[in-house]
Amino acid sequence: MKKVAVSACLLGRNCRYDATNRLDSELMGSLADKEVIPFCPEEAILGIPRETIDIVDGRAIGNESGRDYTDAIEKQAEEFARLHPDIEEVYCKAKSPSCALCSARVYDAKRNLRSHEGMGVFIKKLSELLPHIVIKERR
């Protein structure tokens, strides 16, 4: 059975910063014959609810605390890759500073918006560790 990893909020888990989800019914319908491994790196680090994060000068920075969560999120990716090296596909949530493939907002050090096409910190690390996986973004 094909093993796929999915951002947990797309599966209907209320794990977003404001305790909501982004249930993707179409995606859910396509997963019936697959082994699904959910992940939510931000919940694992910050819980629910939590402050929002943005990518600032290449780092994942909390918008209230100013804390740098980059290393903690990358550690989540390392642990996930260690536990699930045989994942074939990842479905990840668009626009997330952790989970996006190519749609996260990216700011420079002065908080000027530089791009809407950034890669989330977790997905970036995971793609480096498991370069064979196919990553698909869901809106």
Ligand code: SF4
């Ligand atoms: S986008 Fe990623 S970090 Fe954000 S709630 Fe969904 S799974 Fe968690």
